[in-house]
Amino acid sequence: MNTPVQSLDRAASSGARSATSMRWLQLALGLVCMMSISSPQYVWTLMTKPLMAKLGISLPEVQVTFSILVFLQAFFSPFQGALIDRFGPRRLISIGTLLAGVSWMLASHASSTTALYLTYGGLGGLGTGIVYVGVVGLMVRWFPDRRGMAAGAVAAGYGMGAIVTTFPISASLAAHGIDSTLWLYGMIFAVVGFVASQGLRVPPQADANTAGAAHSSTREYRPSEMLKTPIFWLMFAMMTMMSTSGLMVTSQMASFAADFGVSKVLVFGLAALPLALTIDRFTNGLTRPLFGWVSDKLGRENTMGFAFALEGIAMTLWLLTRDDAVLFVLLSGVVFFGWGEIFSLFPSTLTDTFGTRFATANYGWLYISFGVGSIFGGPLAALLHQHTGSWVPVFACAITLDIVTAVLALFVLKPARAKFVRAQP
Numbered sequence: 266m267n268t269p270v271q272s273l274d275r276a277a278s279s280g281a282r283s284a285t286s287m288r289w290l291q292l293a294l295g296l297v298c299m300m301s302i303s304s305p306q307y308v309w310t311l312m313t314k315p316l317m318a319k320l321g322i323s324l325p326e327v328q329v330t331f332s333i334l335v336f337l338q339a340f341f342s343p344f345q346g347a348l349i350d351r352f353g354p355r356r357l358i359s360i361g362t363l364l365a366g367v368s369w370m371l372a373s374h375a376s377s378t379t380a381l382y383l384t385y386g387g388l389g390g391l392g393t394g395i396v397y398v399g400v401v402g403l404m405v406r407w408f409p410d411r412r413g414m415a416a417g418a419v420a421a422g423y424g425m426g427a428i429v430t431t432f433p434i435s436a437s438l439a440a441h442g443i444d445s446t447l448w449l450y451g452m453i454f455a456v457v458g459f460v461a462s463q464g465l466r467v468p469p470q471a472d473a474n475t476a477g478a479a480h481s482s483t484r485e486y487r488p489s490e491m492l493k494t495p496i497f498w499l500m501f502a503m504m505t506m507m508s509t510s511g512l513m514v515t516s517q518m519a520s521f522a523a524d525f526g527v528s529k530v531l532v533f534g535l536a537a538l539p540l541a542l543t544i545d546r547f548t549n550g551l552t553r554p555l556f557g558w559v560s561d562k563l564g565r566e567n568t569m570g571f572a573f574a575l576e577g578i579a580m581t582l583w584l585l586t587r588d589d590a591v592l593f594v595l596l597s598g599v600v601f602f603g604w605g606e607i608f609s610l611f612p613s614t615l616t617d618t619f620g621t622r623f624a625t626a627n628y629g630w631l632y633i634s635f636g637v638g639s640i641f642g643g644p645l646a647a648l649l650h651q652h653t654g655s656w657v658p659v660f661a662c663a664i665t666l667d668i669v670t671a672v673l674a675l676f677v678l679k680p681a682r683a684k685f686v687r688a689q690p
Contacts, residue, residue, distance in 0.1 A: 339636025366455020402625025425550025512642025
């Protein structure tokens with residue numbers, strides 16, 4: 266016969282298993298939602314030349330589309346994060362996935378730069394921003410004990426989602442043109458993202474508030490309180506610098522590959538540029554949960570210092586061996602491996618520092634730094650190349666930003682954050 270205590274123990278054990286299963290399901294659904302919005306940014310470099318030819322515009326003009334996309338994705342994120350906290354993730358993320366897919370479908374009919382900016386850039390930026398901030402904010406609440414890994418896993422969906430679309434989209438552009446490609450894939454992205462978002466839920470409050478990483482906050486900071494702290498603005502500056510360096514590469518890769526003479530060279534039997542982009546999507550995604558998991562074990566700032574320096578070193582070697590197609594492909598993967606982890610390390614560090622209750626809205630404010638980086642990584646990088654006639658100054662800026670941010674992580678952020686957490690009542 267079972268005693269009441271044994272019955273309670275079994276019920277508690279069953280509840281714990283159910284909660285564990287639920288949070289992994291949430292992670293899987295969040296991953297699919299992120300994959301459905303990844304192509305507008307990560308396949309953008311394949312779109313630049315077809316759009317230039319279709320609309321008769323220059324590279325800096327077409328790159329404004331990319332900047333609008335990332336700018337709106339980032340700068341509206343505090344507002345979007347507040348809406349998600351108020352109305353729930355399922356409703357808002359559902360809207361975001363539809364906006365992201367429809368932006369491509371409408372862009373297929375764009376006959377002017379203004380229409381392109383409003384559709385691909387405007388609607389796409391708003392849609393991807395809602396989904397990105399909402400999913401990351403939700404996962405750091407479901408996984409208080411593994412914030413780095415969870416944030417990295419769903420961010421990997423954003424970084425790796427384009428792996429499954431890079432070659433198909435490249436082939437579709439060659440066979441059917443820009444308009445048909447945008448319409449077809451926009452519809453696919455909208456349907457897949459919308460279906461996945463229907464299962465998203467907020468975690469029970471007890472699970473969301475469970476203590477997690479070392480140097481974690483003992484109180485919950487509202488955005489208005491967080492914005493008054495110097496440590497937030499230090500993180501903001503660091504993420505801006507890393508966003509700038511990475512976006513200089515992400516948005517310009519097809520252009521400088523052509524200038525280096527490697528874009529049409531075959532590597533391992535495949536065209537160098539699509540192969541490099543596919544490898545980049547993989548390493549850019551892999552680094553997010555991997556370095557997130559490492560940071561759960563070894564500390565956020567220690568992991569930042571290593572990863573940011575790795576990107577700077579890899580980018581230096583990439584520039585020095587730029588005329589070698591094989592090294593171009595391989596080193597591009599290492600560069601992205603050292604960059605993509607910013608999307609797991611910064612949100613988990615922010616939540617460790619300022620608490621979980623307002624995690625989505627708080628990350629919305631930090632994510633603005635990604636929009637600032639898009640200004641420098643997109644059209645200004647193209648203009649710098651246009652005025653100097655060389656990609657060397659662009660690479661030099663990115664490398665410098667990587668190394669400076671690595672130093673800041675180890676010698677400024679680490680002691681400052683430890684002191685901040687210790688000083689809390």
